[in-house]
Amino acid sequence: MSRIDWAILIFTLGSIVIYGIYKSRTSKNLEGYFLSNHNLPWYLVLLSIMGTQASAITFLTGPGQAYTDGMRFVQYYFGLPLAMIVISIFFVPVFSKLKVYTAYEFLEHRFDLKTRTLTSGLFLLSRGLSTGISIFAPSLVLSSLMGWNIYYTNLVMGGLLIIYTMSGGAKAVAHTQKLQMIIVFVALIIVGWLAVKLLPEAVGFTGALHTGGINGKMNIITSGMTSKGFDWKDKYNIWSGMIGGFFLALSYFGTDHSQVGRYITAKNLHESRKGLLINGLVKVPMQFFILLIGILIFSFYQYNKAPVYFDEASVEQARLGVKKDSLNMIEAQYLLAVEQHKMPEAGELRKSFKQVMERALPDQKPNDTNYIFLRFVKDHLPVGLIGLVFAIIFLAAWGSIAAALNALAACSVVDFHKKFFVKETSALEDYQVARWYTLGWGIFSIIISMFAYNIGNSLIEAVNIIGSLFYGVILGVFLVAFWFKRVQGTAVFAGAVASEIAVIWIYRMDVISFLWLNVIGALLVIVTGSLIQLGMKKKRNPEVAPEL
């Protein structure tokens, strides 16, 4: 990377840290630290929600996913706008009325302490681990591509943001996310424009789309139907996106405190709703645009020599083993096919190369999808812009990690520390404890990211699986709370435990794509909770839940 790129990278990251510290002034109590004194306008809520959801992996995976699998990934987001509507109608008014500090606090009002503790504990477990992974995953790509030390990259990726997150809490998180998202959008628009400019003049934007279409990449809407009927294991189609994506988005935005913690900082109900609903309007087009960059990169490489595999470091590692000759042979054939403009043949050879890579490094489960975007940036974009794009990967990571740390600290302090350990404390002591918890979770996440390097991709998979296994069940508990007023704490608690076991069993059967697990988990809690309540009702008459 050139000096100018380094200067731009350091300047951008440094500016965010300084801006975060500048915006850190808030009242020294839990309301100031975790809720920003309920004073954020809708546009800050919107950018904060978007900044929390869009992690570094979003920007690395998106274009790469379109390059390898086409545009159909956008369907994954089709359920999100509908979820925004449901959350605005049912979830936000309750959180706003009860003035909760955490999403799970509501469950104690509605059910009992054990249901609140269970759901908050599950959140701490899955979000705590996944925050470490959201530091490690982009660090791995950057360090591998640029030859940087992974441990130092982890420290920058997960360390600098702790300074402003610890000092300013929710307010600093929201204000830095605003700046981060503006920089990310501007940089992506420039990259998209340049990707079109780099195409041969006769091709242009529509020509690029046609090239993508001929190669099956413009598969935006897919039905998931095969000659044998609907494919339940197909990850991305309109039905899994609309139904599975709806339940996933409902669970993520309605019950994951890293998101709930953003919109409960709004001035009032009106501002929270507006932020969420505008997110419902802009999220799908934004994802479409990110994927479109992948199509433009794909088209670019139809007229320019693409590497046979985008993760060079892994290829070098694989060449040290017994598959060296196979890899060299396929690469030579691939280069010849590219030279002779036999693109379909080159595509097949790339697939063969990937298969040999998988056999050469079976423990690492190599996949170069996440490397495509940055490799294109590094090899073909002008000096200055490379530094800016690398900066946006850090900024995107910071936005979601900062929100996660703030949420983890909020649940630790409000749902556990003040509930079970130290009940009588002053506002200032609470504030100081909250800061220490933020620091503690930050250090914990960095430690996880350091260990992840030694354990490898299996840990990333494990963490992603944990998330998708718990999400549906937690959502089920909330849906029972809102819509099944006769079901009480013990019944929903037992139903949630039984449903969790069932979801894990279904997952182990490997018969269905993970998006459907959210639907199954939520529905199972509703059914089992209601049945258990019915069984208990025969023994004694339960009280109906209080109106919320």
Place this chain on the structure above:
Amino acid sequence: MHNERRYWNRWYWAVGSFLILQIIIYYLITISFS
């Protein structure tokens, strides 16, 4: 209260309609470029 409900209902319709419009456009793009 009534006006407030009408105001938000309009938002919900806008979000839902925009999603349907996008799906139609994406479908047309899919068939045009395949």
